[in-house]
Amino acid sequence: MDKYLFPAIFEPGEVKGYCVTFPDLPGCITEGDTLEEALHMAKDALELHLYGMEEDGDYIPDPTPPEKVKAPEGGFVTIIEAWMPLIRDEMANKAVKKTLTIPKWLNDLAEKKQVNFSHLLQVSLKKHLGINEKTRLKG
Numbered sequence: 001m002d003k004y005l006f007p008a009i010f011e012p013g014e015v016k017g018y019c020v021t022f023p024d025l026p027g028c029i030t031e032g033d034t035l036e037e038a039l040h041m042a043k044d045a046l047e048l049h050l051y052g053m054e055e056d057g058d059y060i061p062d063p064t065p066p067e068k069v070k071a072p073e074g075g076f077v078t079i080i081e082a083w084m085p086l087i088r089d090e091m092a093n094k095a096v097k098k099t100l101t102i103p104k105w106l107n108d109l110a111e112k113k114q115v116n117f118s119h120l121l122q123v124s125l126k127k128h129l130g131i132n133e134k135t136r137l138k139g
Contacts, residue, residue, distance in 0.1 A: 004082040007023065013031065
């Protein structure tokens with residue numbers, strides 16, 4: 001599914017801010033010092049939680065209608081949207097650190113020539129795997 005809409009419970013913090021939970025998604029919890037920050041953090045938490053569930057092949061439940069979710073005293077319920085194509089693309093293009101081993105003489109020569117190791121490895125891997133931008137976009 002590309003778009004999810006889940007109810008979130010915003011509960012006032014003891015001193016300030018809000019704690020945000022998603023009743024349909026145990027373990028998906030966040031907080032913010034202000035309402036604006038809590039809304040932003042709720043969206044991030046929902047997107048990352050759902051992405052993890054998708055990646056793990058976990059069942060994603062249907063959201064409870066917001067009118068059936070009870071908010072605690074002083075709290076409220078609102079819907080948070082997760083548009084997954086953007087998140088999937090962002091996560092697929094996230095840089096990952098790789099450790100590799102090359103002979104010292106090759107490393108020294110490459111550094112002397114100011115080789116960008118990351119760029120060269122990406123270009124070489126794409127060439128080796130027969131990947132170009134059109135191929136990558138088709139997935």
